[in-house]
Amino acid sequence: MAVGGVLDGFPSGVSINFDFVKSELGRRRGAAEKGSTTRQETDEVEWLSGLLDGVTLGTPIAFALHNIDCRSVDYDMLRSCYRPGHADYTYQARYGVRDFRGGGRASARETAARVVAGALSKQWLMEQRGISVVSSYRLGGSQTGNVGGVVSCTIQGVRAGVGSPVFGKLNALLSAAEMTIPSAIGFEMGAGFESIHMSGKQFADAWEQRSDVATVGTVTNHCGGIQGGISNGMPIEFRVAFHPVTTQPDGMDCLTDKGEIQRVVSGGRHDLCQVPRACVIVEAMAAMVLMDCLL
Amino acid sequence: MAVGGVLDGFPSGVSINFDFVKSELGRRRGAAEKGSTTRQETDEVEWLSGLLDGVTLGTPIAFALHNIDCRSVDYDMLRSCYRPGHADYTYQARYGVRDFRGGGRASARETAARVVAGALSKQWLMEQRGISVVSSYRLGGSQTGNVGGVVSCTIQGVRAGVGSPVFGKLNALLSAAEMTIPSAIGFEMGAGFESIHMSGKQFADAWEQRSDVATVGTVTNHCGGIQGGISNGMPIEFRVAFHPVTTQPDGMDCLTDKGEIQRVVSGGRHDLCQVPRACVIVEAMAAMVLMDCLL
Amino acid sequence: MAVGGVLDGFPSGVSINFDFVKSELGRRRGAAEKGSTTRQETDEVEWLSGLLDGVTLGTPIAFALHNIDCRSVDYDMLRSCYRPGHADYTYQARYGVRDFRGGGRASARETAARVVAGALSKQWLMEQRGISVVSSYRLGGSQTGNVGGVVSCTIQGVRAGVGSPVFGKLNALLSAAEMTIPSAIGFEMGAGFESIHMSGKQFADAWEQRSDVATVGTVTNHCGGIQGGISNGMPIEFRVAFHPVTTQPDGMDCLTDKGEIQRVVSGGRHDLCQVPRACVIVEAMAAMVLMDCLL
């Protein structure tokens, strides 16, 4: 089995920067990060369609990444067990069958496909529109084990007028996209949850006087660069909260398909903290949303 | 002009509870709430299609709500002014033209249509699936003017197995729907942003042993009832943060279409705090998302 | 009840030509046509949203047409009867309930909404892109009663390169749109069904030599202006076949909901031949498809 995806609607005539794709996949794999797994994943992308001599054809771009080190034996004990904090049970309830091995859709490996698509989007945004998508993270404060964290993302260079009212709001599209990332548990724009403690006068970003409307701006950016669902020309700023990794290397009390609790020590290798690796995924989702809105 | 909407795919044979629709619209209008406007809005719904003798036909249900007190004169000074904290400027940038009167799509009046649709969804969820959607709110702590707040919403009675992996995650759908509400600025599931300070062991909701798998449950509900994008049978719990009302009754420094700052005192009537009224809208959006997933 | 619709995505800043809308509705009503009904339908359009002083705002344009002469008594006998050649039985099977009066969605009255939307699209196509959509008809040859016919439609002014390969083919989109018209029973591009008798050499439209590629053309137009799902710059030509009107003014042997055959003489007024009136609807659907592809 493999992970992969299909990009429909990507413009023609773009010369793909394969080194950038590889570099972004490297950020996701986080080889240099402390606490990341030693799992052998290959970052080799097989391009199946949509390219001719490395140039996009305008037709769907299909690609796949194959696992080179898929030790399914690690996962055998999970055949009849539902781990706490995982999607084993909900997949079983949804489909009546599930891929109990590591290659399932709830696997973090799935995010590699997002990073590939995101890399193409980021390249297009920068080259065609001068738009950058960057992020940083901070970890939570637990002293008792692995932790979660928050990824802050900033999109710069978006002109005013991107997004749509009511059900196509740019903030809503960003929220939906980011909340599809495994372990994402919260999303906020600009001042976010803190803004509930502000007065309306404090919150409303004051206009800065300029002679040229084209370069209009605000003194603060509490709204995160989006008003009424549409970009206002200021940097778009949002944060995504990630809960801690739920896999416990020293074993977990699982629910069996007979309704009993059973202790399981999984041999699979898993991250202690996925937040640093999440940055490139957060950026990828934002880049895809923005490119969709601009096309 | 009017607000309204079209519900496509609503099941046939449902006898609409018009009193419940009226009652939900009353919650939104918040006549009894302190700080709400005295604006005369009619809650009379004109049903345009999809019903026969009050029973749904399975075909699209179109409806409209007309304003009875539309004093457009109040808004004339907004023709060439962009208020801070409003969508005047972004609409202008997006479309090159905008409805500067109060009836625009960025108006809170738009949410009346959501409430009508939500009332129909809530009726169906309760009668056909025994699912309830309830919410409560808390306000922020500013002492200097109007404030924002957080609406907590709980959906009870959803069986395990609702939602889809990857891009159709139930939490992502809920997040997108809630973030389309005017003034919504943050969304979180279960333990939300607080969960970043927990260890993985703390966060992972432990299974409760039961003899019957059908009634499986967890001791805590940090994930908010959704795992891997799919409901796990526990209550679905989320929160939506709303920023404070940005309209200042004593005037605002607006940006004119000539790039200058001009003080404007708007005669329109506006809420001091919209959070109490937001509850019924938060519930409406959740109900629609859930009904969509169940159909 | 009313018919109506919502146009989402219509560009902003278009000054609607209401006289043209009225004129197109008049073509549909076909007051001057021999064999058309004397039914009193109003062509008054109520514009519910999306316009300011007759100019489009870029936001959804909702509109409704109300019936002024809805004599529902005519239809009472249809409550438990399924007419031959009508959708009474299939609606009942689909929804378990149906609007047995004349206002149901299978009513030809529904097409008035298509004409309104089509008029806006045609105005935009002509003014913004210089594209015209025209049609003519021929009737079938039956001597024993009302007949069906074929509407031939030509779209001129479409540049090469409009449409998409595989599942977004322009011919497929046109076919789908036209086949949704009540009584449409066949669709063909260019040489259509006749082309099966041609050799490949005859069918393949030969290029005409030109010095300027921009004005490239073909000697014949057997493919109807679309190749591989994409326009080639020649006129787009297709035909839609309509079966005869199935309502018999002197009575019909209906199936009752008890499984018996019962003769019913309906007092409702119906066309003897709808083909002349269908022209404006065929054009409307084509205009909407094309505008969608160009936006």
Add this chain to the structure above:
Amino acid sequence: MAVGGVLDGFPSGVSINFDFVKSELGRRRGAAEKGSTTRQETDEVEWLSGLLDGVTLGTPIAFALHNIDCRSVDYDMLRSCYRPGHADYTYQARYGVRDFRGGGRASARETAARVVAGALSKQWLMEQRGISVVSSYRLGGSQTGNVGGVVSCTIQGVRAGVGSPVFGKLNALLSAAEMTIPSAIGFEMGAGFESIHMSGKQFADAWEQRSDVATVGTVTNHCGGIQGGISNGMPIEFRVAFHPVTTQPDGMDCLTDKGEIQRVVSGGRHDLCQVPRACVIVEAMAAMVLMDCLL
């Protein structure tokens, strides 16, 4: 490069009949058919996701078919030439770049992916709903070369009530799907274009009296089993017209990208008549549409 696809929404728990997939691909390749090419195509399907031990997981099923005999040298002369009756020119106009080799999206090879998806749909329809999809063909009458033809398709076992009114009509969905097949140039339901010569009384399919409404039927089936966009329980019958193959083995007068006419003899191998091979593709598209409507 490869052809392939992704099936989203296919039910879980289906044990794929790989022999049937292979058999359907064999029908498409038409090895035994007179006039078919000797091109070496492999029918080996690489399943990339969505299966566990040959059983569907409910998650997207991705698959690819690789070419084993891709002699791109044959196509080099097509780099700057647009063949008559082909999509070379329109692809170039649409995207500004195109895959001039045989593997482009306008290649008939693309239909192999449709056949794979159709085979899965047909298996599900038969096993889960007892629905069969069969077809036959007749060729046109040209004596001067290769010819086109008509494929007649019949779907049996569909209960009354499948499909939706107005824009979701089952006949429109079928038409759209079939018209996406390369070389399809016409579509008709039931009596089709011939029905224009009938009177309304002749055309309207008379009910057959039965004691049990559940087995209601009509004496004739001029409407092709669909009324008002919804199935009526009779067999669904439609026909698809295919124009003749436009590739001429003895050379074609092509348009060059300089606007000149140039004779090109293509070394690629192509069918003389694709109609017999089209049957399995027509069935595949119908099966997918029907399965979509039933899920």
